[in-house]
Amino acid sequence: MFSVTVRDHMMIAHSFRGEVFGPAQRLHGATFVVDATFRRAELDADGIVVDIGLATEQLKEILGELTYRNLDEEPAFAGMNTTTEVLARTVADRLAERVHAGRLGEGARGLAGLTVTLHESHVAWASYERTL
Incomplete structure (x- = not known):
């Protein structure tokens, strides 16, 4: 199996519902x-596996739809916790x-197929893998 990976980043704000999230229940970035x-x-x-330029461009556009937004206010996420796992699935x-x-x-x-991985930090990340 061949693979190609492209990378970008996003900055969001959100909060979580549920005691399991402790202080992350408050709005945070x-x-x-x-x-x-x-x-x-x-x-x-x-x-090639995929055109790296087009893949990079499309990932950037998708992340642009999410970055600098409070996801608590986005209709697409109404009623759900926007955990790292949920966001990985959304991007994928x-x-x-x-x-x-x-x-x-x-x-x-x-x-x-494709896998989207969101790195929360240098020690924690989550992925979502799907077929195409």
């Missing part, structure tokens, strides 16, 4: 380093929609 890894069994006709699903729409190029239609 978070900065995430975000990795998107694209996978396929065989390279496309151009000898939005990237998958763009792959299927052809926004990562026609060759990307042959991708087998």
Whole structure:
């Protein structure tokens, strides 16, 4: 299996509901380093997994929809805790929609899957992996 990873970051504000979150129940900020890894069994006709430029561009656009926002106020997240895991799935699903729409190029239609990892810090991160 071949893979290519692109990286960007986002800065958000949010709060959590539930005693398990302790002080994070209060509004707080978070900065995430975000990795998107694209996978396929065989390279496309151009000898690549995915166009790195297009993948980088699409990841940046998706993160731009989230960064500098209080996610507690975003309708897409109404009634849910925007944990690192939930945000990883959100970014992965939005990237998958763009792959299927052809926004990562026609060759990307042959991708087998992708994994999105959000790094909360140098010692903690969460990922969501999905097929395409």
